[in-house]
Amino acid sequence: MTSSCPSRCSRPSRVLRRALLPMMVATIMSTSAQAADLLTIANDALLNNAELASARALTRSTEAGRDVDRADFLPQVQVSGNITHNREYERQSSSGAGPDFSGLTPEQQQAAAALAGGSQSQDDNVNRVGLTLEATQALFNAIDRREVERSERQIEQQLYQLAATEQGVLINVSTAYFEILRAHEVLEARRAQERAINRQLEQAREQFEVGLIAITEVEEAKAAFDQARAIRIGAESDLQVRFEVLERLTGQRYESIDALGEELTIAPPMPLERSAWVELAMQNNPRVLASQAGIEVSRSAVEIARAGHLPQVNAFANYNYADSDADGIDGHDSSSQVGVGVSMPLYTGGRTSASVRQNTYLLEASQYDFEDQRRSTIQDVRSSYTRVTNDVATVEARAQAVVSNQSALDATRAGYEVGTRNIVDVLNAEQNLYNAIAELASARYDYVINLLTLRQRAGTLDEEALAEVNAWLDGASVDLQLPDAAGKDPVMNIGERPTPQ
Numbered sequence: 001m002t003s004s005c006p007s008r009c010s011r012p013s014r015v016l017r018r019a020l021l022p023m024m025v026a027t028i029m030s031t032s033a034q035a036a037d038l039l040t041i042a043n044d045a046l047l048n049n050a051e052l053a054s055a056r057a058l059t060r061s062t063e064a065g066r067d068v069d070r071a072d073f074l075p076q077v078q079v080s081g082n083i084t085h086n087r088e089y090e091r092q093s094s095s096g097a098g099p100d101f102s103g104l105t106p107e108q109q110q111a112a113a114a115l116a117g118g119s120q121s122q123d124d125n126v127n128r129v130g131l132t133l134e135a136t137q138a139l140f141n142a143i144d145r146r147e148v149e150r151s152e153r154q155i156e157q158q159l160y161q162l163a164a165t166e167q168g169v170l171i172n173v174s175t176a177y178f179e180i181l182r183a184h185e186v187l188e189a190r191r192a193q194e195r196a197i198n199r200q201l202e203q204a205r206e207q208f209e210v211g212l213i214a215i216t217e218v219e220e221a222k223a224a225f226d227q228a229r230a231i232r233i234g235a236e237s238d239l240q241v242r243f244e245v246l247e248r249l250t251g252q253r254y255e256s257i258d259a260l261g262e263e264l265t266i267a268p269p270m271p272l273e274r275s276a277w278v279e280l281a282m283q284n285n286p287r288v289l290a291s292q293a294g295i296e297v298s299r300s301a302v303e304i305a306r307a308g309h310l311p312q313v314n315a316f317a318n319y320n321y322a323d324s325d326a327d328g329i330d331g332h333d334s335s336s337q338v339g340v341g342v343s344m345p346l347y348t349g350g351r352t353s354a355s356v357r358q359n360t361y362l363l364e365a366s367q368y369d370f371e372d373q374r375r376s377t378i379q380d381v382r383s384s385y386t387r388v389t390n391d392v393a394t395v396e397a398r399a400q401a402v403v404s405n406q407s408a409l410d411a412t413r414a415g416y417e418v419g420t421r422n423i424v425d426v427l428n429a430e431q432n433l434y435n436a437i438a439e440l441a442s443a444r445y446d447y448v449i450n451l452l453t454l455r456q457r458a459g460t461l462d463e464e465a466l467a468e469v470n471a472w473l474d475g476a477s478v479d480l481q482l483p484d485a486a487g488k489d490p491v492m493n494i495g496e497r498p499t500p501q
Contacts, residue, residue: 035477142307150300160290193434284459
């Protein structure tokens with residue numbers, strides 16, 4: 001990222017310093033040990049960003065899923081038992097030829113039949129206890145094995161997605177940081193513009209009072225001042241909005257941050273070849289790698305579906321114990337078994353074949369997703385490279401525009417003093433100058449942000465890359481002009497994290 005720069009690259013900073021010299025005292029505050037730099041704020045975001053914390057939790061969940069699938073390869077032991085109370089009712093009677101009781105009275109016949117066993121009844125209360133202990137061990141299960149392989153590939157994909165989220169947080173924080181500095185510098189330019197036009201308005205009023213100019217010129221100056229004031233108010237609002245973005249990303253408030261150095265080195269990105277950046281992206285961009293890993297996850301799903309046609313072999317052992325207090329029974333029953341079981345799906349209603357077709361189409365979709373991500377990344381890298389190279393020329397052109405507009409303003413003021421130019425010409429020249437100053441400041445931050453974006457899209461944005469950019473800060477602190485403490489909202493907090501059991 002570090003590269004040499006021709007001497008002309010330092011011209012914009014020198015021109016900007018001369019143009020903004022009257023406002024520098026109000027813009028850059030005294031150096032404060034409390035000012036936060038880019039690297040400090042980036043580290044805060046890595047610790048407190050909610051999106052990144054969610055991605056890390058999802059990664060740990062995916063890793064735990066691998067252990068869930070591995071558990072099917074280990075012995076499975078379960079015990080079951082039961083205690084029951086049974087009340088039994090028994091009513092029995094016999095039919096068939098029996099003794100001849102024709103000579104007896106009806107009462108005597110009934111008593112004689114009972115004694116002969118023609119019918120009987122018996123009630124009983126029985127308590128039973130049962131216990132079963134069973135253990136199984138998978139000897140061959142293609143589905144379980146391929147599910148573990150899919151879990152491994154899912155972890156790899158999730159790690160790439162986590163890296164993409166981390167880089168996204170870094171670029172978002174960096175962009176928010178430099179957008180604050182951009183908004184602050186543009187605001188100071190607009191404040192200087194407002195002051196300059198106000199002075200012109202006061203001068204016009206004084207000249208009108210002594211009869212040197214007409215009231216029309218005073219009204220022209222007043223209109224220009226009102227326009228400058230409206231632009232300044234909009235710039236103040238933009239600064240506050242930019243600050244809110246940084247707070248959302250980090251969950252922290254910062255009273256001041258380090259400013260960008262005046263002698264910023266503006267140089268083309270290294271390596272110089274656009275194709276080299278594309279090659280870096282294909283090798284390192286985590287979104288491309290995650291999409292590529294997604295193909296392997298989908299391929300594992302196809303293999304799992306195909307494994308549904310294969311047999312499953314399990315070893316098993318069990319022990320059963322039973323006891324009861326039934327009348328006339330002493331002791332207990334027990335049994336044990338050890339063996340190997342084999343199951344083979346013969347026909348599942350077409351479910352397995354349909355599952356294979358379904359996951360094959362999902363595999364095809366993941367392949368197209370990868371191709372789309374690859375093409376999108378190539379386009380993004382090429383566009384970012386073009387922006388950075390154009391920014392180098394743009395900064396130089398904006399700096400020259402500041403010089404030209406300053407010269408034009410000086411000439412217009414001189415013409416106004418001798419009567420060859422009117423106040424409208426002076427006001428337009430002043431507006432053009434401060435517009436050029438604001439555009440130069442914006443172009444410098446465009447260069448920094450686009451350079452970091454190029455690194456992020458190439459997959460090489462990390463804390464080391466941010467440390468290189470952090471060295472461009474000069475240590476001067478910029479006050480963020482936060483509201484009073486009484487008007488502050490609670491700082492955004494990610495909340496207490498749950499503790500796994």
